[in-house]
Amino acid sequence: MALDHTHDPAAASWVASAAGHPAFPVQNLPLGVFAPAGAPPRIGTAIGDSILDLAALARHLPAWTHPALGLPMLNALVDRTPDQRRELRHAVFALLTDPAHHAAVEPHLHPAADCTLHLPFAVGDYTDFYVGIHHATNIGKLFRPDNPLLPNYKHVPIGYHGRASSVRPSGVPVVRPKGQGKPPEADAPVFGPCVRLDYELELGVWIAQGNAPGDPIPVGTAADHVAGYCLLNDWSARDLQAWEYQPLGPFLAKNFHTTVSPWVITAEAMAPFRVTQPPRPEGDPAPLPYLWDEADQARGALGVELEVLIATPAMRAAGLPPHRLSRGPASNMYWTVAQIVAHHASNGCDLRPGDLLGTGTISAPTPDGYGSLMELSTGGKTPVTLPSGETRSFLEDGDEVILAATARADGFVPIGFGECRATILPAR
Amino acid sequence: MALDHTHDPAAASWVASAAGHPAFPVQNLPLGVFAPAGAPPRIGTAIGDSILDLAALARHLPAWTHPALGLPMLNALVDRTPDQRRELRHAVFALLTDPAHHAAVEPHLHPAADCTLHLPFAVGDYTDFYVGIHHATNIGKLFRPDNPLLPNYKHVPIGYHGRASSVRPSGVPVVRPKGQGKPPEADAPVFGPCVRLDYELELGVWIAQGNAPGDPIPVGTAADHVAGYCLLNDWSARDLQAWEYQPLGPFLAKNFHTTVSPWVITAEAMAPFRVTQPPRPEGDPAPLPYLWDEADQARGALGVELEVLIATPAMRAAGLPPHRLSRGPASNMYWTVAQIVAHHASNGCDLRPGDLLGTGTISAPTPDGYGSLMELSTGGKTPVTLPSGETRSFLEDGDEVILAATARADGFVPIGFGECRATILPAR
Numbered sequence: 001m002a003l004d005h006t007h008d009p010a011a012a013s014w015v016a017s018a019a020g021h022p023a024f025p026v027q028n029l030p031l032g033v034f035a036p037a038g039a040p041p042r043i044g045t046a047i048g049d050s051i052l053d054l055a056a057l058a059r060h061l062p063a064w065t066h067p068a069l070g071l072p073m074l075n076a077l078v079d080r081t082p083d084q085r086r087e088l089r090h091a092v093f094a095l096l097t098d099p100a101h102h103a104a105v106e107p108h109l110h111p112a113a114d115c116t117l118h119l120p121f122a123v124g125d126y127t128d129f130y131v132g133i134h135h136a137t138n139i140g141k142l143f144r145p146d147n148p149l150l151p152n153y154k155h156v157p158i159g160y161h162g163r164a165s166s167v168r169p170s171g172v173p174v175v176r177p178k179g180q181g182k183p184p185e186a187d188a189p190v191f192g193p194c195v196r197l198d199y200e201l202e203l204g205v206w207i208a209q210g211n212a213p214g215d216p217i218p219v220g221t222a223a224d225h226v227a228g229y230c231l232l233n234d235w236s237a238r239d240l241q242a243w244e245y246q247p248l249g250p251f252l253a254k255n256f257h258t259t260v261s262p263w264v265i266t267a268e269a270m271a272p273f274r275v276t277q278p279p280r281p282e283g284d285p286a287p288l289p290y291l292w293d294e295a296d297q298a299r300g301a302l303g304v305e306l307e308v309l310i311a312t313p314a315m316r317a318a319g320l321p322p323h324r325l326s327r328g329p330a331s332n333m334y335w336t337v338a339q340i341v342a343h344h345a346s347n348g349c350d351l352r353p354g355d356l357l358g359t360g361t362i363s364a365p366t367p368d369g370y371g372s373l374m375e376l377s378t379g380g381k382t383p384v385t386l387p388s389g390e391t392r393s394f395l396e397d398g399d400e401v402i403l404a405a406t407a408r409a410d411g412f413v414p415i416g417f418g419e420c421r422a423t424i425l426p427a428r
Numbered sequence: 429m430a431l432d433h434t435h436d437p438a439a440a441s442w443v444a445s446a447a448g449h450p451a452f453p454v455q456n457l458p459l460g461v462f463a464p465a466g467a468p469p470r471i472g473t474a475i476g477d478s479i480l481d482l483a484a485l486a487r488h489l490p491a492w493t494h495p496a497l498g499l500p501m502l503n504a505l506v507d508r509t510p511d512q513r514r515e516l517r518h519a520v521f522a523l524l525t526d527p528a529h530h531a532a533v534e535p536h537l538h539p540a541a542d543c544t545l546h547l548p549f550a551v552g553d554y555t556d557f558y559v560g561i562h563h564a565t566n567i568g569k570l571f572r573p574d575n576p577l578l579p580n581y582k583h584v585p586i587g588y589h590g591r592a593s594s595v596r597p598s599g600v601p602v603v604r605p606k607g608q609g610k611p612p613e614a615d616a617p618v619f620g621p622c623v624r625l626d627y628e629l630e631l632g633v634w635i636a637q638g639n640a641p642g643d644p645i646p647v648g649t650a651a652d653h654v655a656g657y658c659l660l661n662d663w664s665a666r667d668l669q670a671w672e673y674q675p676l677g678p679f680l681a682k683n684f685h686t687t688v689s690p691w692v693i694t695a696e697a698m699a700p701f702r703v704t705q706p707p708r709p710e711g712d713p714a715p716l717p718y719l720w721d722e723a724d725q726a727r728g729a730l731g732v733e734l735e736v737l738i739a740t741p742a743m744r745a746a747g748l749p750p751h752r753l754s755r756g757p758a759s760n761m762y763w764t765v766a767q768i769v770a771h772h773a774s775n776g777c778d779l780r781p782g783d784l785l786g787t788g789t790i791s792a793p794t795p796d797g798y799g800s801l802m803e804l805s806t807g808g809k810t811p812v813t814l815p816s817g818e819t820r821s822f823l824e825d826g827d828e829v830i831l832a833a834t835a836r837a838d839g840f841v842p843i844g845f846g847e848c849r850a851t852i853l854p855a856r
Contacts, residue, residue: 175642214603249677
């Protein structure tokens with residue numbers, strides 16, 4: 001995770017739109033899978049307003065990338081050591097900054113607006129954690145005002161398995177799920193369209209090289225297993241969740257759709273934005289040794305600002321821009337990414353390239369940073385008022401939810417995560 | 429799921445060892461992925477003591493199977509309608525019963541003892557249910573003696589997502605997981621090798637054709653989406669489970685290893701063994717309409733006898749055979765397979781070919797049919813005595829657990845499920 005010339009704020013690409021681009025300056029170089037108009041998906045990188053076809057430029061890239069660049073997914077490309085992944089970054093950086101490459105490379109730039117973005121990986125397994133301590137506290141308070149966090153929370157990075165099949169890239173509409181719930185006032189459960197549909201603001205972590213079954217990943221090297229990051233919206237059906245989740249956890253409440261931003265913001269690109277993990281509050285227990293690494297504590301948190309915006313049909317009709325519902329830092333995670341990776345593999349569970357880990361909802365201590373409507377509306381009791389005069393306790397059909405993220409650090413060029421948005425369609 | 433000539437008890441194969449074979453008579457014809465000695469994996473069927481290489485015989489099989497038979501997994505082969513899957517069964521049956529095919533087919537038979545069996549599918553997602561009502565009751569009694577089942581149990585087929593990466597075929601040893609637990613008498617959690625390692629006796633269900641995202645699967649056609657069945661051992665670390673599972677369910681306690689029997693006992697082979705779902709006990713609520721289908725109630729349960737056996741190192745050293753710990757019928761499931769498939773897709777969650785569903789532990793009301801050591805030893809308080817004089821509350825290193833299943837029905841040839849066994853290795 002070392003800093004190098006690719007992080008130099010003075011570095012410039014010959015792609016003009018990259019200069020000052022809010023998401024994709026040459027310091028970012030995210031990996032993804034895209035399809036130019038009428039063509040099949042292939043591997044590329046975002047640069048300014050364009051997408052560069054890396055598959056077409058394989059001859060300029062390290063030999064080890066050639067077989068992997070022939071596939072429409074990143075799994076094989078990231079199944080590599082950090083040194084090799086950095087080598088790829090350096091090669092792509094050279095193509096986009098060295099004027100000597102300009103003529104050969106330019107034909108393989110596509111206007112991003114004309115391309116379709118696909119899921120970057122064939123997702124083998126998807127695990128969702130619960131490390132946003134303010135979210136856990138806010139949700140816990142709705143059920144247990146005096147004792148919101150369960151006894152294990154500060155010892156165990158709590159997680160559960162999600163559904164890989166339902167992970168979809170930004171832009172794919174969300175069909176409102178039907179399901180079984182039991183309204184508080186009803187004697188018996190009912191089946192019908194979800195009435196408490198919510199979003200959850202999360203970061204996604206893409207796994208690079210995995211571990212052999214039975215072999216744990218030490219916390220001190222866990223960061224080496226991270227290929228990169230994305231935004232993740234863990235759409236949640238709160239009414240189904242409340243009825244189904246005891247004793248085995250969330251299931252149909254969260255497996256109908258999970259939206260990810262399709263660009264993988266690489267671990268290498270994130271090097272300047274590693275920050276100190278906030279110290280544990282006075283009185284919190286020390287983590288067990290398998291979860292503790294001093295270097296990780298010093299540089300293992302993420303300097304990323306997260307936002308949620310909403311646009312309703314009435315807002316769009318009135319020409320109103322999306323309305324920001326919340327904003328807050330990713331450092332509101334109680335456990336670092338290295339800690340959740342090490343915990344996940346601590347029992348020998350094998351992680352594989354392209355596995356997706358969600359952080360869990362990242363909230364703040366105050367409502368301006370709450371990461372779900374469940375929190376913002378206090379479980380539906382305090383609806384949010386929008387600029388259109390409408391209110392929302394939960395999402396309605398036609399609403400669009402947009403997650404956004406920017407990594408910032410003094411002295412470095414900020415980089416963005418790209419789009420993570422989806423609109424709600426009526427139940428089928 | 430119709431009966432036809434392939435279920436005729438008088439049918440005979442020209443493969444001599446198939447006659448009266450306890451698992452693989454010609455009426456079974458399970459699908460699987462095997463590797464002959466020194467050769468790569470390919471698709472085959474078990475017949476008596478042999479395995480027939482179906483990939484090598486593609487020219488004798490329906491044209492639609494040809495691309496799928498070139499792969500070392502069954503996903504594409506089962507992504508078909510029930511009629512097509514039956515067509516394949518009929519063609520394989522003809523190869524193995526018609527003497528006219530004998531000479532052409534025999535070179536493609538391999539002694540099973542010389543072959544390696546692989547996972548039959550690339551497992552996209554693995555979901556574990558909890559439909560063994562006696563198991564849920566027995567486990568619930570350990571925590572809530574007066575009220576063992578939670579209020580949702582008889583309304584919702586409870587399930588949770590498992591870990592696809594950790595699913596392995598019979599014979600792969602289980603590395604004892606390490607993990608974080610909190611002994612009841614301790615003030616703080618500890619990390620170390622699991623001390624309450626258990627097995628769970630389950631059936632596995634392999635999905636054939638899936639559903640598009642957002643489109644439910646009606647219960648009346650849910651059985652058409654089942655490719656077949658296997659045995660499934662949901663290895664469980666009870667000490668980790670007790671500490672981690674609140675509020676989001678089991679995680680590291682169950683994702684270190686899941687063993688399946690590698691032969692897929694097809695839905696077509698199971699046609700004679702469909703039985704009436706036991707009526708719900710007096711006073712139990714009626715399921716909601718999306719879970720109810722009269723034909724499924726009449727013929728949607730499985731006439732399968734299940735067994736668990738154990739062999740310890742001391743037993744093996746003394747020449748003692750494996751000891752049966754329990755035996756019971758698969759009809760101890762509170763929900764049918766069609767009900768769990770329909771429930772899983774009721775919110776639009778997309779199931780895909782090769783997805784694996786576990787039933788959850790299938791127990792009986794009495795100890796002779798308990799499906800886990802947790803139940804047999806009453807949470808560790810009443811150890812089981814083995815023929816060697818040893819006792820077991822939970823599994824020890826070197827223990828081998830063997831699951832077995834036979835489908836039986838009057839007037840039909842019984843069929844077996846094949847091996848589902850694994851031995852415990854020490855923690856790493």
